[in-house]
Amino acid sequence: MLYVQKKNEDLSRGAFDLTTQMLRMNPEFYTVWNYRRHIFIQGIFPNSSPAAINELLSEDLGLTAAFLKQHPKVYWIWNHRRWCLEQVPDGPLDEDKDGWRMANWNKELFLVEKMLDVDPRNFHAWNYRRYVLASIPVRRSQVxxxxxxxxxxxxxxxxxxxxxxxxxxxxxxxxxxxxxxxxxxxxxxxxxxxxxxxxxxxxxxxxxxxxxxxDGDDPLLLQREIASIQELLDEQPDSKWCMESIVYYKTLLLRRHLSTMDTSVQQSLVGECFDLLSKLQYVDSNRKQRYIELSDEIKNTFL
Structure with missing residues (x-):
């Protein structure tokens, strides 16, 4: 039924209410979100006062907040919240516009912090947090x-x-x-x-x-960090990331500072990279071919 209404450009309140029902069943219907916004812009907003529009937007923010509790990683919900916050109308409410905006942005920051308390690794919430911090009228201290x-x-x-x-x-x-x-x-x-x-x-x-x-401009820093990671590798001799990082930084040292090296130092670094890449072929056998290709690249570049 909703498909027919959308096809017929139905902008009625009944069609709007039907989008709410559909989204309650599945908030991943992005076409329903798009239709809902179309009804707002073309059907509801033109016949509403600024105060009424603000009320409608607040209701949708509440709706999406409820959805996010069950579906915290659905992009379309986060996207609709952005859209709502960007629809504050011009007109008689201009005097209160900044105040309304600030209150809502603060609510958004509170909401996203609560979301990150529940799941600190929700990248949708982190992306949204960056959006809120960039948009809030009174900027939060970067410190x-x-x-x-x-x-x-x-x-x-x-x-x-x-x-x-x-x-x-x-x-x-x-x-x-x-x-x-x-x-x-x-x-x-x-x-x-x-x-x-x-x-x-x-x-x-x-x-x-x-x-x-x-980019490895500081050779002393590179050498110090290589030594530090080597200490960790001595304690964790099968650490894939230790070995990969040492190869990466020694290769970076060769690329950035080759002209300052003695031939013996260069050959020693290359040999150490070969040894680690050879070991990585067994420690991380699923990526064996990658390590073989890295060895070939180092050989062709520095020998």
Missing amino acids: SELSYTTRKIESNFSNFSAWHQRTKVLASLWQAGELNVAQSREDELDLVKNAMYTDPDDQSVWIYHRWLIG
Whole structure:
């Protein structure tokens, strides 16, 4: 029935109510969400006052909040919340518009923090949090957001989304000159080292470490971190991520600083990479061909 109404461009309140029923049954019907918004824009909003529109939007925010409790990772629900928040009307409510917006954005931040308390690794919620923080009229301190990611990471080092959010926040703070880049990077390396030793098999920690190292311009930093990871490998001799990271950083050292190396140092680094890649073929046999190809690439590039 809804398909027929949509095809016939039915913009009535009855059609709108039917979308509500359908979405209660399955909030993943993205075509129903699209039809619902079409009814709003073409059928309901043109005949409603700004106050009535705000009330309708608030009702839909409440509806989607209820849906998210059962379906926290359905993209279409999050998307509809964004749409609602972007529909505050112009007109007689201009005086109250910023106040209405601020109240609703604060509610959104509260909601998303509750969602992340339940599931700290819900990347939909993290993406939405970035959207809210970028949109809220009175911006939240980036230092405060850094502290938030610290709490989430310290409660679970495997929270890839929190590490990713941290890269965004730190980049912003560094660019704004609100943190000393060298000192804060050292602090971050201490944090990530603690995470590595807690769970050396957690991929998110190693990805964050690579982000901190960057393009490898600092050879002393590279050498120090290689030595640190080697210490961990000595304790965890079958650690795939330790071996992969040492190969990655030694290759980076070769690529970025080859012109400053003696031939013997170069050959030693290449040989060490070969040894680790050979071991990885057995430790991580499902990716054996990848390690063979990496060995060939290093051989063709540096020998």
